[in-house]
Amino acid sequence: MASWLDGKVVENRRLNDYLTALIVDVDLGGYEAGQFVRIGLRDGDEVLARPYSLVNTPQEPHLEVYFNIVEDGPLSPRLFDLRAGDDVVVSSNPSGFLTVSEVPDCKHLWMIATGTGIGPFLAILKSEPAWQRFEKVILCYSVSYGVELAYQELIAGFGAEHGDRFHFVPVVTREPHPSALGKRVPLLMQDGSLEQHAGLSINADDSHVMMCGSSNMITDVSTELVSREMKKHRRRDPGHFTTEKYH
Ligand SMILES: Cc1cc2nc3c(=O)[nH]c(=O)nc-3n(C[C@H](O)[C@H](O)[C@H](O)COP(=O)(O)OP(=O)(O)OC[C@H]3O[C@@H](n4cnc5c(N)ncnc54)[C@H](O)[C@@H]3O)c2cc1C
Incomplete structure (x- = not known):
């Protein structure tokens, strides 16, 4: 079972009013280009998280995920509103076979x-x-x-x-x-x-x-x-x- 790593938003690089790239500072271990992590927000003791593919390579210093708002989706509109300095959590086990x-x-x-x-x-x-x-x-x-x-x-x-x-x-x-x-x-x-x-x-x-x-x-x-x-x-x-x- 994955544990949650604490991360901080470095930048929310918006392309328009429904597409953005979120740049996150977190200490993630090894992974392969093409894999995904779960990114989420803490709600009290609970975590609301979804999978997102990494746009960055393992050699780059920050995580980058690129996503669109899904209207009425529980998480994507909230992630879209994050600003530099906000907290997120990131799963500690990057996964996926698109490598x-x-x-x-x-x-x-x-x-x-x-x-x-x-x-x-x-x-x-x-x-x-x-x-x-x-x-x-x-x-x-x-x-x-x-x-x-x-x-x-x-x-x-x-x-x-x-x-x-x-x-x-x-x-x-x-x-x-x-x-x-x-x-x-x-x-x-x-x-x-x-x-x-x-x-x-x-x-x-x-x-x-x-x-x-x-x-x-x-x-x-x-x-x-x-x-x-x-x-x-x-x-x-x-x-x-x-x-x-x-x-
Ligand atoms: C392995 C994996 C990797 C993913 N990586 C990315 C990524 O890099 N970028 C990204 O934008 N999304 C990605 N997704 C989708 C993402 O996990 C979320 O489902 C999405 O951001 C919506 O989250 P939500 O909580 O707002 O709504 P959810 O409760 O997750 O979904 C609500 C509804 O919207 C549909 N939906 C999900 N994603 C989209 C979408 N992009 N466009 C239209 N409808 C959608 C769902 O099928 C569901 O019916 C990935 C999904 C998987 C399984």
């Missing part, structure tokens, strides 16, 4: 995120192992509105550092957006435009696909992958895709 060490050997690593599901992929892209293990890394980042495309400078930096080994596919589904594809990711796979944009195919011979975010996207993309003779990865039964559902 590069869980991915079997392959040539191309595809990462598909919806919304705040971008977080763990940023941590992975900031870390060395992804660049040591795969010839090409493709990041597909799907949001509803262009203003929700966060961390654009960081993502541009991966391109500047890794050249044509990195390919970024932004997707904006609810309004036209320059340079972004405009349909839900499962449709972009079915009509071939995702792979056309990247100049690579997604197949069982050389690809592994990581997905993070909404269960609708994950279910529909998984169905498409299964139709391509790809299967969900398990430690005891290696496969071609790994998933983390936020909701």
